[in-house]
Amino acid sequence: xxxxxxxxxxxPFCVRKCFYCDFLSAPADEETKKAYMEALQREVLxxxxxxxxxxxxxxxxxxxxxxxxxxxxxAGLLQTVKEHFGISKDAEITVEVNPGTVxxxxxxxxxxxxxxxxxxxxxxxxxxxxxxxxxxxxxxxxQDAWQAAAEAGFTNINVDVxxxxxxxxxxxxxxxxxxxxxLEPAPxxxxxxxxxxxxxxxxxxxxxxxxxxxxxEDTDRDMYRATKRILEQAGYRRYEISNYARxxxxxxxxxxxxxxxxxxxxxxxxxxxxxxxRFKNGSDLKTYxxxxxxxxxxxxxxxxxxxxxxxxxxxxxxxxxxSAEEFASCFGREMDWVYGDVIRRNTDDGLLEWRKCGAxxxxxxxxxxxxxxxxVMAQFLL
Amino acid sequence: MVTDQSSIRNFCxxxxxxxGKSTLADRIIEKTGLLTGREMQDQVxxxxxxxxxxxxxxxxxxxxxxxxxxxxxxxxxxLIDTPGHVDFNYEVSRSLAACDGAILVVDAAxxxxxxxxxxxxxxxxxxxxxxxxxxKIDLPSADPQRVIEEIEDVIGIEAQDAPLISAKNGIxxxxxxxxxxxxxxxPKGDPEAPLKALIFDSLYDPYKGVIIFCRIMEGTVKRxxxxxxMATGAKQEVVEVGYFGAGQFIPCEELSAGxxxxxxxxxxxxxxxxxxxTVTDDNCPCGEPLPGxxxxxxxxxxxxxxxxxxxxxxxxxxxxxxxxxDASLNYEPETSVALGFGFRCGFLGLLHLDVxxxxxxxxxxxxxxxxxxxxxxxxxxxxxxxxxxxNPSNLPDPxxxxxMEEPIVNAEIMVTSEFIGSIMELCQERRGKYLSMEYIExxxxxxxxxxxxxxxxxxxxxxLKSRSRGYASFDYDxxxxxxxxxxxxxxxxxxxxxxxxxxxxxxxxAYERGRRMCEKLKDEIPRxxxxxxxxxxxGGKVIARETVKALRKDVLAKCYGGDITRKKKLLExxxxxxxxxxxxxxxxxxxxxFMSVLKLDDK
Numbered sequence: 001x002x003x004x005x006x007x008x009x010x011x012p013f014c015v016r017k018c019f020y021c022d023f024l025s026a027p028a029d030e031e032t033k034k035a036y037m038e039a040l041q042r043e044v045l046x047x048x049x050x051x052x053x054x055x056x057x058x059x060x061x062x063x064x065x066x067x068x069x070x071x072x073x074x075a076g077l078l079q080t081v082k083e084h085f086g087i088s089k090d091a092e093i094t095v096e097v098n099p100g101t102v103x104x105x106x107x108x109x110x111x112x113x114x115x116x117x118x119x120x121x122x123x124x125x126x127x128x129x130x131x132x133x134x135x136x137x138x139x140x141x142x143q144d145a146w147q148a149a150a151e152a153g154f155t156n157i158n159v160d161v162x163x164x165x166x167x168x169x170x171x172x173x174x175x176x177x178x179x180x181x182x183l184e185p186a187p188x189x190x191x192x193x194x195x196x197x198x199x200x201x202x203x204x205x206x207x208x209x210x211x212x213x214x215x216x217e218d219t220d221r222d223m224y225r226a227t228k229r230i231l232e233q234a235g236y237r238r239y240e241i242s243n244y245a246r247x248x249x250x251x252x253x254x255x256x257x258x259x260x261x262x263x264x265x266x267x268x269x270x271x272x273x274x275x276x277x278r279f280k281n282g283s284d285l286k287t288y289x290x291x292x293x294x295x296x297x298x299x300x301x302x303x304x305x306x307x308x309x310x311x312x313x314x315x316x317x318x319x320x321x322x323s324a325e326e327f328a329s330c331f332g333r334e335m336d337w338v339y340g341d342v343i344r345r346n347t348d349d350g351l352l353e354w355r356k357c358g359a360x361x362x363x364x365x366x367x368x369x370x371x372x373x374x375x376v377m378a379q380f381l382l
Numbered sequence: 383m384v385t386d387q388s389s390i391r392n393f394c395x396x397x398x399x400x401x402g403k404s405t406l407a408d409r410i411i412e413k414t415g416l417l418t419g420r421e422m423q424d425q426v427x428x429x430x431x432x433x434x435x436x437x438x439x440x441x442x443x444x445x446x447x448x449x450x451x452x453x454x455x456x457x458x459x460x461l462i463d464t465p466g467h468v469d470f471n472y473e474v475s476r477s478l479a480a481c482d483g484a485i486l487v488v489d490a491a492x493x494x495x496x497x498x499x500x501x502x503x504x505x506x507x508x509x510x511x512x513x514x515x516x517x518k519i520d521l522p523s524a525d526p527q528r529v530i531e532e533i534e535d536v537i538g539i540e541a542q543d544a545p546l547i548s549a550k551n552g553i554x555x556x557x558x559x560x561x562x563x564x565x566x567x568x569p570k571g572d573p574e575a576p577l578k579a580l581i582f583d584s585l586y587d588p589y590k591g592v593i594i595f596c597r598i599m600e601g602t603v604k605r606x607x608x609x610x611x612m613a614t615g616a617k618q619e620v621v622e623v624g625y626f627g628a629g630q631f632i633p634c635e636e637l638s639a640g641x642x643x644x645x646x647x648x649x650x651x652x653x654x655x656x657x658x659x660t661v662t663d664d665n666c667p668c669g670e671p672l673p674g675x676x677x678x679x680x681x682x683x684x685x686x687x688x689x690x691x692x693x694x695x696x697x698x699x700x701x702x703x704x705x706x707x708d709a710s711l712n713y714e715p716e717t718s719v720a721l722g723f724g725f726r727c728g729f730l731g732l733l734h735l736d737v738x739x740x741x742x743x744x745x746x747x748x749x750x751x752x753x754x755x756x757x758x759x760x761x762x763x764x765x766x767x768x769x770x771x772x773n774p775s776n777l778p779d780p781x782x783x784x785x786m787e788e789p790i791v792n793a794e795i796m797v798t799s800e801f802i803g804s805i806m807e808l809c810q811e812r813r814g815k816y817l818s819m820e821y822i823e824x825x826x827x828x829x830x831x832x833x834x835x836x837x838x839x840x841x842x843x844x845x846l847k848s849r850s851r852g853y854a855s856f857d858y859d860x861x862x863x864x865x866x867x868x869x870x871x872x873x874x875x876x877x878x879x880x881x882x883x884x885x886x887x888x889x890x891x892a893y894e895r896g897r898r899m900c901e902k903l904k905d906e907i908p909r910x911x912x913x914x915x916x917x918x919x920x921g922g923k924v925i926a927r928e929t930v931k932a933l934r935k936d937v938l939a940k941c942y943g944g945d946i947t948r949k950k951k952l953l954e955x956x957x958x959x960x961x962x963x964x965x966x967x968x969x970x971x972x973x974x975x976f977m978s979v980l981k982l983d984d985k
Contacts, residue, residue: 008944263944271947310950313953372935374952374953374956375911375956377953378953378956378957
């Protein structure tokens with residue numbers, strides 16, 4: 001077993017939970033954070049022997065807000081990982097940061113520790129919008145963080161922006177996009193999500209109480225379209241449903257998920273895919289702290305059918321789609337045999353298309369298909 | 383054991399819903415001591431699970447107990463339970479015919495209600511001796527004296543010595559038992575005469591076959607008697623006779639004139655033992671059957687389809703089994719373009735429909751799609767034929783129709799004076815014909831209306847309650863058929879007519895109903911890749927339209943930390959949702975759309 005592998009580290013802490021957030025994350029005291037980072041170290045040590053000889057091509061510290069823990073602790077964790085895993089020379093090492101929790105000092109430590117990519121959650125350049133959804137920072141703070149990151153030597157940086165925020169107008173959203181594009185230096189990667197209100201979040205509660213209103217469908221639509229138009233004009237390519245990058249700066253780590261590369265998740269609630277087995281650590285923090293290397297739940301060995309489903313519903317998230325030849329070589333069957341009807345129906349409806357690619361063929365969502373991705377993907381479930 | 387007629391009392395309890403009939407029955411059974419306190423289930427008479435949950439008595443059940451009276455004698459009490467809902471009026475009347483007297487229970491706070499009146503009149507019509515008891519005297523708002531006067535004024539029966547009781551707390555029950563002995567006459571009838579017994583209920587038992595519940599009017603029946611049902615003609619040899627213990631059947635030697643009990647005779651189908659029919663001795667038949675037998679007619683029809691088409695045989699089996707026990711349920715296979723194979727089912731009324739639907743879903747685990755309930759229309763065709771229409775899709779071409787008639791009911795609505803206006807308005811909206819209004823005491827009135835049955839089968843009761851803040855009560859009787867200007871309202875989805883959504887409506891309400899149907903369907907039908915027009919049409923002319931906009935965005939933005947399982951669950955849910963839908967042309971319609979349009983809230 002010598003195939004490449006990606007590593008994910010979940011940091012379930014933040015300064016304050018954003019109103020729309022339904023990820024596994026919460027504020028915590030320093031004691032808890034310290035204990036957690038130690039637990040992560042223990043998990044790394046316990047797991048490492050199993051993966052000896054596998055080249056780690058990317059590492060991702062996500063959350064939560066990884067920057068909510070002391071930079072030294074994160075650097076220490078990365079150090080341990082480097083000692084026990086075979087990290088490729090050119091590995092992509094990303095950490096997610098919240099502009100309200102970083103300064104030059106922290107960023108310097110990251111840089112020195114070997115982190116070479118940042119993902120900064122901006123969401124909006126409008127302070128009122130930021131406040132409405134419970135973000136802890138302002139546009140000004142983001143600008144400071146941006147400058148600090150550049151000075152610390154980071155060149156590969158992603159900026160998260162969100163559309164369809166409560167109170168957002170098409171104009172204010174365009175302003176956010178333009179502000180991001182005007183940054184010095186310009187970001188090489190932009191993730192543009194449209195807000196999806198999740199059940200059980202304070203946001204949904206406020207909406208149902210009528211205290212917040214979301215932009216109407218047409219506005220939402222206009223923002224969504226504007227994203228593509230403006231970012232493509234500015235030289236970014238949409239390579240995934242919500243992700244835009246300058247050539248060569250596509251996020252390798254996330255692309256790995258869509259391509260079904262093996263990845264190993266560390267930390268509470270972290271998911272993994274190894275040799276076609278999906279598993280997940282339990283999401284109870286206490287249990288994790290006690291036994292970080294022994295709290296796996298939901299171990300699921302994927303059947304060939306399930307692998308095919310994933311191949312399609314994950315692969316189609318990428319604008320280049322999936323390769324018919326790769327499908328055939330993975331599963332020993334032609335994609336047309338398995339999914340002929342679904343593909344035909346959706347190509348007839350203008351949602352999917354075949355593209356020539358060298359000697360082979362790729363199946364990809366059309367522009368309209370990207371808008372209706374769930375509708376199409378659900379049909380690929382066997 | 384005493385057997386002479388003078389020590390038998392056959393009676394029932396009549397009351398408005400919630401006035402405490404079942405509780406009083408429980409207390410009577412308890413006090414007469416055939417059961418120990420431990421054997422007492424909370425409400426012995428209502429033994430179907432469903433009945434307990436709904437707090438109503440659906441199928442008449444009976445019990446025999448022994449009471450040692452203050453005069454030192456033992457009396458046999460046959461307490462015959464009667465259903466309390468207007469859907470089951472005919473059953474009520476047959477149960478009453480099996481009794482010699484009735485206890486009228488009136489709530490000490492609420493006084494007389496429409497159902498109280500309807501049931502009392504029914505009892506008086508059957509020449510029953512009726513005595514009142516005032517229940518719930520322990521309520522803070524109880525006003526027994528006012529209620530006593532009301533009973534005397536409105537019904538005209540003596541009520542000064544009515545027992546004041548609390549069935550819930552067991553107060554005054556002795557009094558009731560003594561009055562049963564004193565006020566209710568002993569049965570009459572000659573045990574030597576030819577057998578004449580009234581069927582007031584029946585029950586299918588997988589081991590014994592049909593168990594006939596009957597009151598022996600004349601003669602004697604025992605094991606070996608060859609009995610014949612005079613209306614249906616079914617003939618069988620008696621296997622067993624007996625009486626009703628609480629919750630069980632207790633065999634005995636014979637049943638003779640004046641007694642209430644059961645007969646089993648290896649009968650396979652309750653259709654053979656119709657309620658109201660007369661049982662006689664085939665070898666020595668009586669001259670005339672008992673009066674009052676009527677073939678039970680289904681008043682309300684709807685289509686029932688399995689949500690999963692492959693469950694059609696299961697639905698058929700379930701209906702067959704339910705029918706073994708419920709002669710008033712009938713069904714025949716039908717096919718709908720939209721819903722596939724199913725059954726057109728006939729019911730006594732909407733409650734009956736609800737009960738059957740719930741039982742199918744609960745006891746037989748079936749997921750059903752029901753079409754809008756309708757009544758039976760008479761279609762007079764130009765060629766002289768008369769069609770009894772139960773399925774709107776079968777309506778002939780308008781050019782072949784001479785005229786149509788719809789069933790009309792006589793409705794009595796009891797309401798406090800402040801709501802008279804709004805209730806009259808409601809009746810007006812429902813095409814009611816005002817007959818009369820009389821005041822009962824200063825503040826309450828009895829309104830009489832003629833109303834088309836199809837205007838009250840949907841949500842009339844709900845509307846009545848909401849417009850009177852719960853104070854109005856309602857009862858009705860079928861009056862007959864009258865001509866009406868009726869039209870068939872069709873629903874077109876993406877320009878295709880959906881047969882299962884068609885219904886018959888009065889010409890004047892067609893526009894309003896069509897508009898509301900379209901609005902409702904617009905909310906129920908998911909967006910598709912294309913725009914979907916929803917239209918309501920009468921005779922090919924579109925009278926209302928709504929549009930389901932095309933699907934524009936359906937995409938999951940973020941998929942975090944590689945948690946693919948979560949994303950897949952979401953897609954699976956989306957796919958599952960599709961399964962519960964029906965395909966009509968290019969459009970998929972959720973099954974609940976077929977049902978939600980039944981509830982077109984009027985306010």
